[in-house]
Amino acid sequence: MLRRKARRDRLVGLFFAGVVLLDPPLLNLVNGALLGWPAPYVYLFGVWAFLIVGVALVGRVEGAR
Amino acid sequence: MSQQLIALVAIAYLLLLFAVAYLVEHGTGRLSRLTGSPLVYTLSLAVYCSSWTFNGGVGVAARSGLDFLPIYLGPTLAFCLGPFVIRRIVRISKANRITSIADLIGARFGKSGGLAALVTVIAVVGLVPYIALQLKSISSGFAALTGTAAASIDKPVLLDEALWAAVLLTIFAMLFGSRSIRPGEHHPGMVVAVALESILKLVSLTAIGLFIGYGLFHGFGDLFTRAAAIPSLAAVLAPPPGHFGVGWMTQILLAGLAILCLPRQFQMLVVENTDERHLDRAFWQFPAYLLAINLFVLPIAVAGRLMLPADTDPDNFVLAVPLVAGQPMLALVAFLGGLSAAASMVVVETTALSVMVCNDVVMPALLRIKRLGLADRSDLTRLLLWVRRAVMAVVMALGYLYMRHDSAQFALVSIGLTSFVAVAQFAPAMLGGLFWSGASKVGAIAGITAGFVVWCYTLLLPSFVQSGAVALDFVANGPFDIDLLRPYALLGLAGLDPVTHSAFWSLLVNVGAFVLVSLAGREHPVERARASVFVSESSDTALIWRRTAPVPELMSLAGRFLGRERAAAAFTDWARTRGLDPEGATLADAETVLFYERLLAGVIGAASARVLVGAVVEEETIGVDEVMRILDETQRVIEANRQLEEKSQALEAATTELQQANSRLKVLDRLKDDFVATVNHELRTPLASIRAFSEILRDNPELAATDRLEFLRIIVAESERLTRLINQLLDLSKIEAGGAFPAENAPVDLVRVVRESTAAMGQVFAGAGVGLDLSVDVDPALVTGDHDRLVQVVINLLGNAAKFSPPRTGRAELRLRQVGGEFELSVADNGPGIPPVDRDVVFERFRQLGDPMTDKPQGVGLGLAISQRIVAQHGGRIWIEEAAGGGALFKIRLATRPVPIAAAAMPA
Numbered sequence: 023m024l025r026r027k028a029r030r031d032r033l034v035g036l037f038f039a040g041v042v043l044l045d046p047p048l049l050n051l052v053n054g055a056l057l058g059w060p061a062p063y064v065y066l067f068g069v070w071a072f073l074i075v076g077v078a079l080v081g082r083v084e085g086a087r
Numbered sequence: 088m089s090q091q092l093i094a095l096v097a098i099a100y101l102l103l104l105f106a107v108a109y110l111v112e113h114g115t116g117r118l119s120r121l122t123g124s125p126l127v128y129t130l131s132l133a134v135y136c137s138s139w140t141f142n143g144g145v146g147v148a149a150r151s152g153l154d155f156l157p158i159y160l161g162p163t164l165a166f167c168l169g170p171f172v173i174r175r176i177v178r179i180s181k182a183n184r185i186t187s188i189a190d191l192i193g194a195r196f197g198k199s200g201g202l203a204a205l206v207t208v209i210a211v212v213g214l215v216p217y218i219a220l221q222l223k224s225i226s227s228g229f230a231a232l233t234g235t236a237a238a239s240i241d242k243p244v245l246l247d248e249a250l251w252a253a254v255l256l257t258i259f260a261m262l263f264g265s266r267s268i269r270p271g272e273h274h275p276g277m278v279v280a281v282a283l284e285s286i287l288k289l290v291s292l293t294a295i296g297l298f299i300g301y302g303l304f305h306g307f308g309d310l311f312t313r314a315a316a317i318p319s320l321a322a323v324l325a326p327p328p329g330h331f332g333v334g335w336m337t338q339i340l341l342a343g344l345a346i347l348c349l350p351r352q353f354q355m356l357v358v359e360n361t362d363e364r365h366l367d368r369a370f371w372q373f374p375a376y377l378l379a380i381n382l383f384v385l386p387i388a389v390a391g392r393l394m395l396p397a398d399t400d401p402d403n404f405v406l407a408v409p410l411v412a413g414q415p416m417l418a419l420v421a422f423l424g425g426l427s428a429a430a431s432m433v434v435v436e437t438t439a440l441s442v443m444v445c446n447d448v449v450m451p452a453l454l455r456i457k458r459l460g461l462a463d464r465s466d467l468t469r470l471l472l473w474v475r476r477a478v479m480a481v482v483m484a485l486g487y488l489y490m491r492h493d494s495a496q497f498a499l500v501s502i503g504l505t506s507f508v509a510v511a512q513f514a515p516a517m518l519g520g521l522f523w524s525g526a527s528k529v530g531a532i533a534g535i536t537a538g539f540v541v542w543c544y545t546l547l548l549p550s551f552v553q554s555g556a557v558a559l560d561f562v563a564n565g566p567f568d569i570d571l572l573r574p575y576a577l578l579g580l581a582g583l584d585p586v587t588h589s590a591f592w593s594l595l596v597n598v599g600a601f602v603l604v605s606l607a608g609r610e611h612p613v614e615r616a617r618a619s620v621f622v623s624e625s626s627d628t629a630l631i632w633r634r635t636a637p638v639p640e641l642m643s644l645a646g647r648f649l650g651r652e653r654a655a656a657a658f659t660d661w662a663r664t665r666g667l668d669p670e671g672a673t674l675a676d677a678e679t680v681l682f683y684e685r686l687l688a689g690v691i692g693a694a695s696a697r698v699l700v701g702a703v704v705e706e707e708t709i710g711v712d713e714v715m716r717i718l719d720e721t722q723r724v725i726e727a728n729r730q731l732e733e734k735s736q737a738l739e740a741a742t743t744e745l746q747q748a749n750s751r752l753k754v755l756d757r758l759k760d761d762f763v764a765t766v767n768h769e770l771r772t773p774l775a776s777i778r779a780f781s782e783i784l785r786d787n788p789e790l791a792a793t794d795r796l797e798f799l800r801i802i803v804a805e806s807e808r809l810t811r812l813i814n815q816l817l818d819l820s821k822i823e824a825g826g827a828f829p830a831e832n833a834p835v836d837l838v839r840v841v842r843e844s845t846a847a848m849g850q851v852f853a854g855a856g857v858g859l860d861l862s863v864d865v866d867p868a869l870v871t872g873d874h875d876r877l878v879q880v881v882i883n884l885l886g887n888a889a890k891f892s893p894p895r896t897g898r899a900e901l902r903l904r905q906v907g908g909e910f911e912l913s914v915a916d917n918g919p920g921i922p923p924v925d926r927d928v929v930f931e932r933f934r935q936l937g938d939p940m941t942d943k944p945q946g947v948g949l950g951l952a953i954s955q956r957i958v959a960q961h962g963g964r965i966w967i968e969e970a971a972g973g974g975a976l977f978k979i980r981l982a983t984r985p986v987p988i989a990a991a992a993m994p995a
Contacts, residue, residue: 066153073164
């Protein structure tokens with residue numbers, strides 16, 4: 023039960039992290055270029071990948087047990 | 088490329104897909120095993136990526152950079168919460184055999200046919216633009232590939248590629264989605280075909296992206312660097328400060344809701360889910376797919392802007408870039424990718440819509456028309472199929488008409504978003520209904536209706552303006568020039584783009600009406616009970632609704648919609664799990680009725696199933712009092728339970744008491760045995776000596792006179808001892824039987840008692856050589872009771888003191904004094920004393936200290952027992968302490984007799 027709750031809390035945490043990171047005003051802070059690539063492009067896909075890996079890891083921890 | 092070749096390739100590709108689907112459903116080989124794979128499930132969810140993604144995404148990227156992304160970030164965020172939201176939807180839907188989102192919302196609110204029909208109508212109206220989008224995309228892709236004019240609105244209808252695309256897709260949708268009626272609306276062939284299409288979509292976009300990055304440019308860094316040098320592209324690569332705003336957030340929200348509310352997503356995510364565990368992987372794999380398919384959208388868009396003439400439609404960049412680069416084969420792959428995207432969307436969407444319209448609008452209506460006699464027809468599966476096919480054709484026709492009429496001016500994405508706002512209207516009722524048991528049916532109807540009306544007014548209606556169906560100044564000035572009613576600036580809310588504006592107003596009105604009406608309305612208790620059962624994910628609804636029906640009738644009913652064999656097989660399976668005999672059952676109980684209702688719901692939807700089953704079922708109409716009674720009964724059971732618990736606790740306590748009593752009884756029993764043995768022994772000893780001396784006297788007449796006298800003295804003494812013993816025994820039993828108080832209830836002066844006793848015992852002390860000191864501190868000492876009995880007690884104590892004090896050096900002391908409201912009599916000696924452990928047991932009958940085997944008993948063993956009982960009967964206490972010299976100190980306390988003041992004042 024505790025583990026399930028911990029898992030739920032982590033996912034809710036990921037959700038809110040995603041909401042904050044993928045929306046303005048934080049999103050508007052990213053600008054310019056990164057090694058020739060547009061910084062917002064790199065930033066958005068980076069955060070996106072982070073969310074996916076996060077969800078996968080939380081699910082994997084659950085599955086492994 | 089020639090039109091014929093491309094059309095042939097497209098048809099061949101669709102036929103290939105159909106062959107795969109057919110083999111999956113009918114074959115036994117590897118293909119049919121694909122249906123249970125979690126990867127296929129995940130890929131089938133990618134039906135989300137329609138032409139909007141494939142062609143429209145690049146279009147948006149070419150115009151304004153990263154603005155295409157919210158449509159995929161929304162589902163990603165929604166899937167973060169998937170384990171609670173999506174899993175719950177899937178569980179509830181499985182338990183209730185839900186076949187569509189209209190079915191789910193209708194079933195949640197009391198299997199309401201009206202609500203399900205409302206949702207269905209909105210879904211059809213809302214999705215027509217979305218289907219039009221796919222047709223437009225195919226036709227313009229076809230045009231781009233063949234180099235003909237793109238604007239199909241000017242063409243004669245029969246020469247319009249979009250019409251042929253629509254016809255072709257309709258046929259395929261019928262082949263995939265309505266070939267047969269299956270319980271639970273599973274379409275495994277369609278799922279596998281869509282999964283294949285998803286792979287092709289991903290592969291072709293990735294191939295084009297890599298070709299641009301490494302075939303046309305020196306890596307993506309080179310591409311971006313070159314683009315950055317061109318001022319007109321700066322906005323695409325680096326958005327101006329503050330670029331992302333409310334519109335971005337609204338699109339994330341809309342997409343997050345759409346992934347749950349779009350009929351085709353619901354179909355794939357919930358209805359086609361064969362195993363709940365597949366969700367675990369899909370929760371991260373589906374967002375990963377979305378990320379992968381969008382990875383090269385921006386590079387393709389930038390390359391298109393760099394390479395293509397300015398007047399090229401950005402929605403066609405995916406095809407145009409390979410063509411310009413001289414790669415017609417790659418362009419063909421891109422076309423097939425776009426075709427896959429459009430075809431999978433159209434097939435699944437029309438299938439889902441046809442199920443909704445058929446189950447929630449057409450069939451309930453047809454079944455209600457008694458004249459048609461549909462409920463009595465023996466086989467309705469064919470009718471169901473044709474209704475669905477007709478619905479598909481109508482939906483496609485509407486989509487085509489919308490496209491012809493309206494959409495030429497709009498980019499793909501803005502058409503798609505129009506549909507997103509429409510389906511988002513389902514979200515409050517669905518999510519609210521699943522997590523809030525207070526949500527009411529009226530609230531749901533009010534919310535959905537209000538949101539839909541606002542959507543029509545602020546998005547759908549204005550979209551007809553440019554085609555001339557609505558007056559042009561309607562948007563600019565509002566109806567009848569009322570400024571506040573301008574559809575793009577309702578109540579003066581200007582400054583938002585139309586989609587954000589509409590989403591804000593429609594969802595605000597929707598949620599507001601839903602919540603307010605739910606809160607304000609007094610919900611019927613029956614509805615509330617249904618809601619809580621539905622929300623609790625449990626499948627025990629049968630216990631509440633008591634319905635019975637003959638099994639054969641239910642069986643034939645199910646047979647009409649599923650086919651006889653399928654219905655029989657399903658019932659046999661089910662009966663086996665419940666341990667019933669499928670042949671023997673004649674009258675179905677409530678659970679069996681529910682099973683049939685759910686079985687039927689899997690084919691024709693919950694609302695229709697309820698109507699049909701209701702026709703053959705005898706349902707006890709369950710009124711408020713009935714619900715109250717059930718609740719009452721539950722309450723009573725709980726109460727009885729509680730009482731039972733209390734009783735069992737009391738029983739437990741009684742048991743421990745009984746056990747204690749039992750062990751006490753066992754001790755007493757042992758004591759009784761000891762008592763009998765002792766009495767036996769005590770009586771026999773004097774008797775034996777009396778008998779022995781009497782025999783000596785009888786047998787020896789010549790005995791000397793002194794001897795004779797001595798023997799006679801012994802006989803007398805022993806007789807006296809015997810008499811005393813018997814007296815004491817009688818005394819004891821009399822006292823024990825006597826109750827709480829002595830027979831005499833007179834004033835007794837303890838001083839007299841003490842003096843009488845010492846006088847009586849004087850000889851004994853003298854004989855034993857023990858000194859006796861007497862000290863009386865109070866005079867008189869009046870108590871209430873029996874004088875003689877108290878004398879008996881004191882004599883007994885004095886006798887013990889004389890007996891146990893050492894001869895010659897022995898000293899005993901009798902003392903009488905007042906302690907508070909009591910008089911205390913104490914008798915001390917300087918004998919061996921009584922160890923603390925024995926101080927209680929000496930008051931038991933025949934309890935004599937010392938080893939019974941070696942020590943000669945020094946008394947009968949009844950004296951202290953009698954004394955204790957007498958004292959107790961006088962309301963006093965007797966106990967033993969250690970005397971100053973180590974001997975025993977007996978103490979008695981008796982309450983003083985209340986004395987009149989006059990008497991107390993009298994001199995003694």
